[in-house]
Amino acid sequence: xxxxxxxxxxxxxxxxxxxxxxxxxxxxxxxxxxxxxxxxxxxxxxxxxxxxxxxxxxxxxxxxxxxxxxxxxxxxxxxxxxxxxxxxxxxxxxxxxxxxxxxxxxx
Amino acid sequence: xxxxxxxxxxxxxxxxxxxxxxxxxxxxxxxxxxxxxxxxxxxxxxxxxxxxxxxxxxxxxxxxxxxxxxxxxxxxxxxxxxxxxxxxxxxxxxxxxxxxxxxxxxxxxxxxxx
Numbered sequence: 080x081x082x083x084x085x086x087x088x089x090x091x092x093x094x095x096x097x098x099x100x101x102x103x104x105x106x107x108x109x110x111x112x113x114x115x116x117x118x119x120x121x122x123x124x125x126x127x128x129x130x131x132x133x134x135x136x137x138x139x140x141x142x143x144x145x146x147x148x149x150x151x152x153x154x155x156x157x158x159x160x161x162x163x164x165x166x167x168x169x170x171x172x173x174x175x176x177x178x179x180x181x182x183x184x185x186x
Numbered sequence: 187x188x189x190x191x192x193x194x195x196x197x198x199x200x201x202x203x204x205x206x207x208x209x210x211x212x213x214x215x216x217x218x219x220x221x222x223x224x225x226x227x228x229x230x231x232x233x234x235x236x237x238x239x240x241x242x243x244x245x246x247x248x249x250x251x252x253x254x255x256x257x258x259x260x261x262x263x264x265x266x267x268x269x270x271x272x273x274x275x276x277x278x279x280x281x282x283x284x285x286x287x288x289x290x291x292x293x294x295x296x297x298x299x300x
Binding site: 176179 | 219221228244245246279286287288291
């Protein structure tokens with residue numbers, strides 16, 4: 080199975096900051112990488128699919144990049160509603176696998 | 187919209203069947219997934235089924251114990267779970283797959299305890 084490793088596991092930032100979350104795959108997954116945001120007690124929300132495609136309705140301050148084994152999610156100008164946990168997911172091969180999550184907290 | 191049901195308290199070794207009712211889209215055109223989240227833990231992909239039901243995949247942790255199925259005539263997705271253990275305690279979500287898991291249900295809670 081492909082292992083997905085996110086870093087950091089947690090991150091403190093302030094409103095207006097730019098933050099980057101990294102996801103590394105244990106083998107090449109081409110561009111089959113999605114990003115999700117989850118707020119406490121809620122279902123996850125798809126932010127980015129296929130590495131860099133912004134899901135409809137998601138603000139443009141979210142962006143994704145990468146290929147192969149290394150991927151990043153960048154949030155420019157953090158807003159109060161962005162404080163949540165973020166997960167990457169590979170869909171290159173079955174079983175699909177998620178990263179362990181990155182909790183973004185207010186500094 | 188996706189609405190899960192069927193969760194509850196079950197004893198170790200027991201069985202449970204989860205359902206996911208879909209509305210507002212052409213259910214028979216989409217692959218569907220189950221994803222779970224243990225209390226205080228991250229997301230774990232559980233299983234997926236293709237739009238026709240021809241292709242089915244499972245996580246190693248549930249293979250041989252869980253069975254995914256769908257009824258396109260009734261716009262419904264199912265997860266039959268057996269030989270349940272404490273490690274299966276989680277919120278179970280169904281999710282539509284369209285260039286990513288783009289529509290999720292609210293989740294149904296499964297608790298395995300004696």
